[in-house]
Amino acid sequence: MNILNEVLQNNKTSLNPIWIMRQAGRYLPEFREIRKKNQNFIKLCLNNELSSEITLQPIKRFDLDAAIIFSDILMLPYGLNQGVEFKKNFGPILGDLKLNETLKITDKEFTKKIYPVYKAINFVSENDLIKNKKSTIGFVGAPWTLMVYMINKQSPKLSLKRDFFSDKDTIDKLFLLLDKFLKVHIKNQIESGAQVIQIFDSWAGLLNEKDLPKFIYNPTFSLVEYVKTLNIPVICFPRGIKNYKAYCEIVKPDAICIDYEVDPIKIEKEIKIPVQGGMDPKVLLTDKDNLKKEALKYLDIFKDHPYIFNLGHGVLPDTNPDMMDYLVKTVKDY
Ligand code: 1CP
Numbered sequence: 070m071n072i073l074n075e076v077l078q079n080n081k082t083s084l085n086p087i088w089i090m091r092q093a094g095r096y097l098p099e100f101r102e103i104r105k106k107n108q109n110f111i112k113l114c115l116n117n118e119l120s121s122e123i124t125l126q127p128i129k130r131f132d133l134d135a136a137i138i139f140s141d142i143l144m145l146p147y148g149l150n151q152g153v154e155f156k157k158n159f160g161p162i163l164g165d166l167k168l169n170e171t172l173k174i175t176d177k178e179f180t181k182k183i184y185p186v187y188k189a190i191n192f193v194s195e196n197d198l199i200k201n202k203k204s205t206i207g208f209v210g211a212p213w214t215l216m217v218y219m220i221n222k223q224s225p226k227l228s229l230k231r232d233f234f235s236d237k238d239t240i241d242k243l244f245l246l247l248d249k250f251l252k253v254h255i256k257n258q259i260e261s262g263a264q265v266i267q268i269f270d271s272w273a274g275l276l277n278e279k280d281l282p283k284f285i286y287n288p289t290f291s292l293v294e295y296v297k298t299l300n301i302p303v304i305c306f307p308r309g310i311k312n313y314k315a316y317c318e319i320v321k322p323d324a325i326c327i328d329y330e331v332d333p334i335k336i337e338k339e340i341k342i343p344v345q346g347g348m349d350p351k352v353l354l355t356d357k358d359n360l361k362k363e364a365l366k367y368l369d370i371f372k373d374h375p376y377i378f379n380l381g382h383g384v385l386p387d388t389n390p391d392m393m394d395y396l397v398k399t400v401k402d403y
Contacts, residue, residue, distance in 0.1 A: 073134045073204040073377065074264055076343050077302035077323050080375045085368060086134035087400045091383030092127040093139040097390060099126050110155040111147055114140050117185040121192045128198050130390065131397040135204040136193050140186045142210030142269055145254055146219050148183040149174055163222040168242055176253050187261040194262030207263030209254055211270035212247040212288035219243065225272055244288055252295050259299050266296050267304045274309020286319045293322050304345055308382065314339040329381025333370045343375035350380045353392045360392060364399045
């Protein structure tokens with residue numbers, strides 16, 4: 070078994086697998102080269118030859134323990150026929166959510182529309198660099214984070230629309246729809262060769278404590294339970310949440326990915342399941358001495374805990390690939 074799955078399934082503490090969120094893309098010159106020639110991001114995700122190549126780019130450079138497929142959480146609304154576009158220097162722009170039409174879409178139609186994503190997973194997991202050596206990670210957006218994009222129709226970075234919560238009926242119907250199609254999407258990824266699933270809840274931090282059960286705990290627990298029935302480990306990343314301990318107890322993932330705002334010492338004490346991530350991606354923009362110091366801090370804190378090295382959010386576009394190389398070597402030498 071590859072070392073990422075060893076930690077996730079057997080709680081091994083002596084191994085320190087490493088992969089990096091957003092490892093495929095943005096900071097790598099060879100990615101930018103491809104991206105320049107492929108302005109349409111969705112089309113690029115649906116080009117399984119190129120998306121496989123991009124997925125493997127960081128694996129060719131660095132001794133990472135997993136490949137995460139080059140795709141996006143917004144391929145799900147795209148598969149449900151909601152318009153999705155990525156505008157340069159702005160981010161995603163979604164079309165109107167036409168719920169009555171979306172409710173008529175079948176599993177088959179959805180799967181067909183984003184089929185190249187699954188083909189890429191299959192190709193990557195069978196590649197000589199990966200097969201029997203490294204894990205292939207499939208992923209989805211959590212129901213809450215996807216709902217944010219689907220209703221807000223753009224990033225909530227600036228704010229959520231003032232009337233975001235006003236249409237309760239739409240929210241309830243959308244949760245049912247997302248539960249159904251996220252399960253289809255997860256199953257398709259696993260059948261294509263994904264050995265781990267990560268659920269990204271990038272906007273978990275936008276909610277008040279009292280809204281967590283309805284918007285985060287219940288819908289995410291439903292997915293976690295489902296992934297477990299398929300005998301695949303699931304990692305959850307509820308970025309920005311205040312109480313990771315409560316989240317783990319209620320949602321019950323196999324591992325928890327932490328953001329860089331939380332205290333890793335407290336996490337190590339409170340949480341029994343494998344932990345992933347934590348280090349601030351900005352550390353990679355400093356110098357090697359500081360990078361080593363910060364990486365060793367996390368490795369030391371979690372030395373007797375099942376731990377997967379990663380960052381507390383995606384690697385930043387301005388990161389120098391040499392720093393990434395140094396980080397991976399530091400973790401591997403530990
Ligand atoms: O070149 C470009 O302009 C595209 C940039 C880009 C890339 C490389 C986007 C647009 N998505 C991706 C790939 C991507 N997205 C991956 C691929 C594999 C890898 O990790 O290397 C993954 C896992 C994601 C997941 C994703 N997409 C998340 C969750 C993780 C996170 O960073 O919080 C989110 C929120 C998105 C939405 C998204 N995709 C892209 C943008 C610009 C955004 C919006 C972010 C925002 O609202 O601010």
